[in-house]
Amino acid sequence: MRWGYLIPRIIILAIVWAFFAFGFDPLIRRGATSSLQSITGAKVDIADVTTGFFPPRVNVDQVALASVSKPGSNLVEFQTASFHLAGQPLMHRNYVVDEATITGVRFQTSRNDNGQLEIDEDSESSGPVVPEWLQDKVKNLGDEWLEQFTDQAKSQLDPNRLETYQVGNQLYVKWDRRFEEVNLAISTTKQRAERLQQQIKAAKQAEPVQQIQLYLQIAQDADILLKDSQAFVTTLKTNVPAEVRQDFVKLDQAQQNDRQMVASTIQNLKPDSGRITESLIGEEMYLQLQHLLSWVDTIQGYQEQLKAPAEPERSGGRSIEFPILNPTPKVLCRKLLMDGELMLGDFPTPFRAVLTDVTSDPKLHGKPAILQVQTAGVRPVHLVIRHDATSDIAVTDLSADFVDETEHVVAAGKPDAEQLTASLTNLHWKANVTLIEGQIDGRVEMRSDFGKSQFQTARPYAVSLASVAEQTLQSIHTVNAVIDLKGSALKPDVSMTSDLGSQVANGFQTAFQAQLPAMKQQALAMVTDYAVEQKKELSTKLGGRYSALIADHQQLMDSLNSVRSIAANFRKGQVDPNAVFRTVSDSGLLKQNDQKKADKYFGEASKVMDGFKNPNQAFENALPSLRNRLLDKLK
Amino acid sequence: MLFLLRPIRLTLKALITQATPGQLALGFAFGVLIGMVPKGNLIALTLGIILAASRANLAVATGTILVVSFLSGYLDSAFDYVGGYVLSHPALFETWTNLYNRPLAPWTDFNNTIVMGSLLVGMVCLYPSYRLSKPLFAAYTEKAARYAKRFWLTRVLLGMEVADRLSLSE
Numbered sequence: 024m025r026w027g028y029l030i031p032r033i034i035i036l037a038i039v040w041a042f043f044a045f046g047f048d049p050l051i052r053r054g055a056t057s058s059l060q061s062i063t064g065a066k067v068d069i070a071d072v073t074t075g076f077f078p079p080r081v082n083v084d085q086v087a088l089a090s091v092s093k094p095g096s097n098l099v100e101f102q103t104a105s106f107h108l109a110g111q112p113l114m115h116r117n118y119v120v121d122e123a124t125i126t127g128v129r130f131q132t133s134r135n136d137n138g139q140l141e142i143d144e145d146s147e148s149s150g151p152v153v154p155e156w157l158q159d160k161v162k163n164l165g166d167e168w169l170e171q172f173t174d175q176a177k178s179q180l181d182p183n184r185l186e187t188y189q190v191g192n193q194l195y196v197k198w199d200r201r202f203e204e205v206n207l208a209i210s211t212t213k214q215r216a217e218r219l220q221q222q223i224k225a226a227k228q229a230e231p232v233q234q235i236q237l238y239l240q241i242a243q244d245a246d247i248l249l250k251d252s253q254a255f256v257t258t259l260k261t262n263v264p265a266e267v268r269q270d271f272v273k274l275d276q277a278q279q280n281d282r283q284m285v286a287s288t289i290q291n292l293k294p295d296s297g298r299i300t301e302s303l304i305g306e307e308m309y310l311q312l313q314h315l316l317s318w319v320d321t322i323q324g325y326q327e328q329l330k331a332p333a334e335p336e337r338s339g340g341r342s343i344e345f346p347i348l349n350p351t352p353k354v355l356c357r358k359l360l361m362d363g364e365l366m367l368g369d370f371p372t373p374f375r376a377v378l379t380d381v382t383s384d385p386k387l388h389g390k391p392a393i394l395q396v397q398t399a400g401v402r403p404v405h406l407v408i409r410h411d412a413t414s415d416i417a418v419t420d421l422s423a424d425f426v427d428e429t430e431h432v433v434a435a436g437k438p439d440a441e442q443l444t445a446s447l448t449n450l451h452w453k454a455n456v457t458l459i460e461g462q463i464d465g466r467v468e469m470r471s472d473f474g475k476s477q478f479q480t481a482r483p484y485a486v487s488l489a490s491v492a493e494q495t496l497q498s499i500h501t502v503n504a505v506i507d508l509k510g511s512a513l514k515p516d517v518s519m520t521s522d523l524g525s526q527v528a529n530g531f532q533t534a535f536q537a538q539l540p541a542m543k544q545q546a547l548a549m550v551t552d553y554a555v556e557q558k559k560e561l562s563t564k565l566g567g568r569y570s571a572l573i574a575d576h577q578q579l580m581d582s583l584n585s586v587r588s589i590a591a592n593f594r595k596g597q598v599d600p601n602a603v604f605r606t607v608s609d610s611g612l613l614k615q616n617d618q619k620k621a622d623k624y625f626g627e628a629s630k631v632m633d634g635f636k637n638p639n640q641a642f643e644n645a646l647p648s649l650r651n652r653l654l655d656k657l658k
Numbered sequence: 659m660l661f662l663l664r665p666i667r668l669t670l671k672a673l674i675t676q677a678t679p680g681q682l683a684l685g686f687a688f689g690v691l692i693g694m695v696p697k698g699n700l701i702a703l704t705l706g707i708i709l710a711a712s713r714a715n716l717a718v719a720t721g722t723i724l725v726v727s728f729l730s731g732y733l734d735s736a737f738d739y740v741g742g743y744v745l746s747h748p749a750l751f752e753t754w755t756n757l758y759n760r761p762l763a764p765w766t767d768f769n770n771t772i773v774m775g776s777l778l779v780g781m782v783c784l785y786p787s788y789r790l791s792k793p794l795f796a797a798y799t800e801k802a803a804r805y806a807k808r809f810w811l812t813r814v815l816l817g818m819e820v821a822d823r824l825s826l827s828e
Contacts, residue, residue, distance in 0.1 A: 028713060035710045114761035340738050340772035343745045345758040 048072050055083070063098060065089035066138045079108040089138025090131070097134055101363060102127030112351045120356040128363025129371075186284070187550060190277040191557035194270050198561070202572070208255060209575050215248050216579055249580075256576050263569065271558060278554035300504065300524030302435040304447070304469070308506050308519060312467050315406075315423055315454050316512075352384040367402045367427075374398040385412035401428045418459050425452035438479075441489075443527070445476040447502065456508060463515045467506040473499045473523065491534035499526045677715040679799060683792035685715035689722020690787045691780035694730045694737070699767035701777060733779075734772055741775030 052072035059067040070085030087100035104125045112119040219241055226237035359378040364371040375397050380390040391411035398404040405424040411417065427450040436442040449472045456465030476496035480489040504521035677685075688709045695702050709719055730737075745754060757763050767773045 031716050032710050035716075111761075114765075115759075116764035340734065340770050341742065342767070342770045343742075343754075345751075345755045345769060348759045 048074055051081070059088060060140060063088050063091060064140065065091040065098070066136070066140060078110055079113055081106045081108070087132075087134065089134060091139065093131070094137035094139050095134055097130075097132045097138065099128060099130050100132050101125050101129070101361075112355075115347075115351065116353075117351045118354050119351060121358070123356055123359040125359065125361045126363065128361050128365075128374075130363075130365050185281045185550060185553060186277040187274065187281050187554045187557060190274055191554075191561065194274065194557075194561055197270075205259065205572055209572065209579065212248065212252055212255070212579055213575075215244075219245055219248065252576070252579055256573075256580075259572065259576075267561075270561070274554060274558055274561070278550060281550040281554075297520075297524055299435065299527045300519060300521040303433045303443070303445070303523060303527070304502070304504055304521065305519060307431060307433065307447070308467065308469060308504055309517070311425075311452055311469075312454075312506055312508070312517075315421055315456060315467070350387055352382040352388050354383040355388060356381045365398065367398065367400075367404065370400070370402065372398045372400045372402055372404075374404075385417075386414070389413055402426065416460055418457065421454060421456040421458075421465070423452065423454040425454075426450070427452070432475075439481060441478070441480045443476070443478050443496075445496070446474050447471040448474065458512055461512050463508050463510065463512040465508045467508070469502070469504040471502045471504075473502045491537045492531050495530035495533040496527060499523070499530065502526075677718075677799075679792050679796035681713050682715045682718050682795040682799065683788045684712060685709075685718035686722050686791045686795075687784050687787035688712070688714050689719040690726050691777075691784050692719070693723040693726025694733070694776040694780040694783075696767070696770075696773055696776065697727075699770075699773060700762060700765040701768065701773060704766075730776060733776075737772045737775030737779060739771075739775065740778055741771030741773065744778060745769060745771060745774055 049072075051074060052069050055072065056067050056069050059069075066089040068085070068087040068089075069083060071083070073082040073084075074080070075082075081104075083104040083106075085100075085102060086104065088098045090096050090098040104123065106120050106123045109119040109121050222237065222241050222244075226234050226241060229237060356378065357380065359381070361374075361376040361378070363374060365374050366372070376395060378394045379392065380388060381392045382388040385392070391409050391413060393410075394406070394408040396404065396406040403426050407420075407422045409420040409422075411419070428448065431447045431450065432444060433447055434442060434444045451470045452467065453469075454465065454467040456463060456467070458464075474497075476493065476499065478489040478493045478496065480486060502521060502523040504519065504523060506517060506519045508515045508517055510516040688705070692702060692705045692709060695705060709716070744750065754769065758769060768777070
């Protein structure tokens, strides 16, 4: 009976012991693996978990968290992690880690498998996630300032931008139009003169009476045309020379303006210092900023995960929270020590980090979480992130101090056109950023040595300029740059200022100043030559066309004079009037009374005319009537 | 072969055979109680320890726990109501607060309405389960033993001693 009681109890005890001895740790390992996989979304390997109860502790060995974005590599791995839990809070179901140590931390290490939970063929290997606003910033970094600058130099010698050239062209266009108008007027007058000549020819072959009408009409038209032509040529001879003189004055004025403009523009030529700064060191600065912000994201993300509620065992039911006399956060890590290697650029760098006061209930704990990271090697970094969620509004402060002694080559422009290259060494970064409820406010400062500046150009007109610019750039020894951040943390307003831009701009300006006399001389000579050429060309063109017009006009006048002489002959009577009267009388165009009168006068005229031909006969024919008239008079 | 079977035989013998109707009924009553209470808290563990420490029949208790655990999910709303009523009763507030501030108390999950409700209902059912099941075990144990004796596997595993004991009990 005694054994019957004892054996089952001993068996139960044995099972419980066996569970804790052999089953509990694997169960914890499995649970931890599953939890971490659900957080990272990729495979998590934990070689061993060892727990102890007196005092409570957890040791984890050989942990590797695969990267979901980079198959085949680990997000992070570490050799050992040791957590010492406080006993008293654990009795109240609060997980308080008095001190934790994680050793052998390494980031971005390679794995034997791809580390993905489900093979996603669409997934691509990608680098660190760069936010959209930063991508836009980097994309918009303008290298074109250098090209623009040399183009500006070139444009000083470009005739198209000279006022002389523009005015000259305007005059060409204007006088072309004017001459076309004059040509058209002369052509119209010529046509009218030709028509008159044709009318004269036609009139010669017409009947005498019709000839009278035609000649009268032709004479009238010829007079009008002559007057018009004379008026036109008077206008042409008077106005054109005056207007040409005015235009030449305009051309002279444009030349004067060009001379002044060339002198002042060359003197004020200076590239945009802001664009120079962005194109030379913008990418470097923005990427460092992104690295800093990723640290803030990380610590904020951990905070959110700690707050996430645990899944209830059975659905339904409520847990009623009773007042706690000595409240302690549910989860609290008082101190976590880490060491290992992290990648700074392409270099594995040893680091040590201390994370303190990470808790699920910062208000209750009353202390901010602080992460301090210190690296060794050629790139010592001192990073402090302070996340204070002890009040209603969480405030995250980031402070970083980073020295990079390696040489960074910066370049602006294109190798096949203009390119400015230089090296930055001993970069000293300082950052102070504050995040409050999605709003960011901060400043990133960079100080560096500047050297090995070279300015290469493939454009012949800029070679001498490049040489002088390079000499002046060599006087720049240090660079200071500042990025100011403000606004939304998702898309902050970023403004970058640096003395590098103004130093380079000054260097270029100095180079220009050195080149200025020669350039000025060249430009002014060009303006003068160009103005003279314009005037000469205009004179030649206008003079030639003017002479042609006058010649044309002379020809016209000649033809008009021939018409006029015909009309003059007509007036002098050098036509057969008898034939003219006869023709008119016989034409049937006169009215009845007029016809009678015409017949009468024609008869008398015929008599007179006949008398001229045979006076005796005419006298005899006229005697009867003469006698009667004399008798009448005597009576 | 006998050497290998002996420990199993002794275990099963201890678990199953050496039991009176009272022990079987006690196992059943504990099984009802533990089966009702959600697992994974200190209350369930404590009840398990009490069960192990008692002279209750563990085989019956284990079987009952499995069956009642399966069924208790359907009674959660009732447990929630009872637990909620008790936990939110003003007169008991101070008691619960004091209890909650005791070491290990939060591990019991007693402040959960279903845990508290199922515990109370289970405790209420404890004695009735014992009283009602005891005559039944008294009446049907011998018949069950006779029935089990027919199976070759039972005879082999439990050994002839079991069969003899069962025969003697007849």
